[in-house]
Amino acid sequence: MVLLGRAGCHLCDEARAVVERVTGELGVAWQEQSVDDDPELLRRYAEQIPVTFVDGRRHDFWRVDEARLRAALG
Numbered sequence: 001m002v003l004l005g006r007a008g009c010h011l012c013d014e015a016r017a018v019v020e021r022v023t024g025e026l027g028v029a030w031q032e033q034s035v036d037d038d039p040e041l042l043r044r045y046a047e048q049i050p051v052t053f054v055d056g057r058r059h060d061f062w063r064v065d066e067a068r069l070r071a072a073l074g
Contacts, residue, residue: 001030001073004041005050015050015064022069 003019005012016032023030035042035049045051048061054072 001028002053003030003032003050004035004045005032006034006036009049011062012050015052018064018066018069019052022066022073026073028073
């Protein structure tokens with residue numbers, strides 16, 4: 001599971017809290033990447049952050065729905 005975001009993004013902060021809670025409860029590993037560290041990611045996703053990916057596929061953007069994330073990871 002990957003959370004794509006950037007520093008100073010309040011939606012990213014909210015998404016991170018949901019991801020941390022859900023992955024912690026389910027024992028799922030996750031990582032966070034910043035669009036600011038990769039010009040291609042910035043070009044593709046700057047208007048959609050935060051973006052979550054599950055199994056390499058885009059799952060959600062802007063808001064992370066906790067129930068939907070649990071279902072995808074469970």
